[in-house]
Amino acid sequence: IMVSTRFSSRLGLFLKAEALRQSSQNVLPRIRSRQLSTISKSDERTKPSLSNLNLRPMSSSTNFATVPKQYQAAAAAATVSPLSFPADDLPSILTELNDRVHDIVTDPLAVMRFTVEEFEGRVAMSTSFGIQSAVLLHIATQVLPDIPVVWVDTGYLPKETYEYAEQLKEVLNLNLIVKSNQEWSPARMEAIHGKLWESDTVEGHTLYGRMRKAEPLNEGLDSIRPNPKVLLSGLRASQTKARANMPVIGYQNSRFKVLPLLKMTDEDVEKYMDMYDLPAHPLTSKGYVTVGDWHSSRPVGEGEDARNTRFGGKFEECGLHVDEHEPVKQAEEENPEDNIHQLESSKKTGVDALETTMAHAETDTAVIMIKKVMEDGSYCRKCNDVQGKIESDGIADWIGYTGYADVTDAQSEGARLAKHFGIGTAPFFLVRSLEEQKKGEEWKVVRSYLQLRKMLEKAEATVEESRDNVGESKDSEEMLKAQKHLEELKIHVDRLERELKQAQTKVSETKQFFVKKFQGQHPEADKLF
Numbered sequence: 001i002m003v004s005t006r007f008s009s010r011l012g013l014f015l016k017a018e019a020l021r022q023s024s025q026n027v028l029p030r031i032r033s034r035q036l037s038t039i040s041k042s043d044e045r046t047k048p049s050l051s052n053l054n055l056r057p058m059s060s061s062t063n064f065a066t067v068p069k070q071y072q073a074a075a076a077a078a079t080v081s082p083l084s085f086p087a088d089d090l091p092s093i094l095t096e097l098n099d100r101v102h103d104i105v106t107d108p109l110a111v112m113r114f115t116v117e118e119f120e121g122r123v124a125m126s127t128s129f130g131i132q133s134a135v136l137l138h139i140a141t142q143v144l145p146d147i148p149v150v151w152v153d154t155g156y157l158p159k160e161t162y163e164y165a166e167q168l169k170e171v172l173n174l175n176l177i178v179k180s181n182q183e184w185s186p187a188r189m190e191a192i193h194g195k196l197w198e199s200d201t202v203e204g205h206t207l208y209g210r211m212r213k214a215e216p217l218n219e220g221l222d223s224i225r226p227n228p229k230v231l232l233s234g235l236r237a238s239q240t241k242a243r244a245n246m247p248v249i250g251y252q253n254s255r256f257k258v259l260p261l262l263k264m265t266d267e268d269v270e271k272y273m274d275m276y277d278l279p280a281h282p283l284t285s286k287g288y289v290t291v292g293d294w295h296s297s298r299p300v301g302e303g304e305d306a307r308n309t310r311f312g313g314k315f316e317e318c319g320l321h322v323d324e325h326e327p328v329k330q331a332e333e334e335n336p337e338d339n340i341h342q343l344e345s346s347k348k349t350g351v352d353a354l355e356t357t358m359a360h361a362e363t364d365t366a367v368i369m370i371k372k373v374m375e376d377g378s379y380c381r382k383c384n385d386v387q388g389k390i391e392s393d394g395i396a397d398w399i400g401y402t403g404y405a406d407v408t409d410a411q412s413e414g415a416r417l418a419k420h421f422g423i424g425t426a427p428f429f430l431v432r433s434l435e436e437q438k439k440g441e442e443w444k445v446v447r448s449y450l451q452l453r454k455m456l457e458k459a460e461a462t463v464e465e466s467r468d469n470v471g472e473s474k475d476s477e478e479m480l481k482a483q484k485h486l487e488e489l490k491i492h493v494d495r496l497e498r499e500l501k502q503a504q505t506k507v508s509e510t511k512q513f514f515v516k517k518f519q520g521q522h523p524e525a526d527k528l529f
Helices: 002-022 090-100 108-118 133-143 159-172 184-191 202-222 266-275 282-286 344-349 382-394 415-420 434-439 447-469 474-518
Strands: 123-127 148-152 174-180 230-232 247-253 257-260 365-373 401-406 428-432 445-446
Touching: 090 247, 090 382, 108 133, 108 230, 123 133, 133 159, 133 266, 148 202, 148 415, 159 282, 174 202, 174 401, 184 202, 344 415, 365 382, 365 415, 365 434, 365 447, 382 447, 401 415, 415 428, 428 434
Parallel strands: 123 148, 123 230, 148 174, 230 257, 365 401
Antiparallel strands: 247 257, 365 428, 428 445
């Protein structure tokens, strides 16, 4: 309890400092233990706590006692662990929060309860009333029946979405706040900027998202009293590439952002809706698997990726959840032997370690660690802490490569990797299994050392069990090592060939420079060099 109180106090101090930074006129009340900011006496009677959470089953035949294990909120869901970080260090706070929910990320209700307790009920959520929106709305209202729900009306929603919103509002008794852009109506936007949803440019897509979605959402959140410190969102890792690398707890637009459904699959969502008999969006029966504005949504084709049905397949994100948008790259016909060892991340960053770091024989997993180098040349405090844990846990050999993000050099390896993978904290890890390595698949991001250690320990156990089952002899083990060594040598040769080619190019360019420089002074300058 003392550790938990100390953490909340420090988290509260951070939030207080952030609020003061945003507005010099705001004076936050005195922060109490386990309290992000003082809740007025009028709000005290509705303040939620784990001891009196109101869990409302949808019917007498369904209740949380019957929910499968992955959805049950165990009593230990909010168990706290020792914490240590500067009170105003946002990256450290996020790392610690994500470490604490690591063991409950597959239990959305547990994540919701943790959030309510940690932030003393200062929680709101957004919804699009899309195909799968009912799940988070149901989970959230079980824990906070009166949770403010902000819905952005873009002015371009299908009529079925408006009908669905009314249905869910009645069924779940939602505390709904509807917002739209009062300054830029759809008609004014089209008159001045045209039909932005038809634009192929990142700028056009970003402007549409900001005007029609982001600005109204922020206005809605700012209107809530007491002002929420946390925004819940129903994003899931399987939906887009950007969301696959998101943490359960993040920070965006001066608020913490919590994603309780992040680890749920499409099958999980479908089972949950069936279990609680939640109403389905009317467009589900017409072949829609995701829906937003009418002009940017359509039914999915057979075997088609769901996100291709949004924004004409040109963009994956809607404008609320990422700061930068990238157009979706269309597949191009090419020789399968071209760039056989070249990953997309390697092409974009130029970091050779992405190609040359191989899976470790004991874990069948390749690991790259990125540390932050400060202005004085030292590693960041968190990097040193994690390195100490790696060494004390005896898994240093499992880290195949260590790169460095120099705060004074945006072109350092680590800085380029951090930008490419959208990482803002250090240290972080990139991992790839042996199977993914063989298939040429991309690296995955792991932000937490605790998560990495458990992943590697599990992988080691799987490798040992596999070898026990097949009864590998010493000869076969030596053969396996020899094969892996041969693969590493091939990669090394490829790397040396690239370096040799680069060196030859440099020599040629240098020769041309000197020939040109001395051409006028010596008639046979080209022979001198």
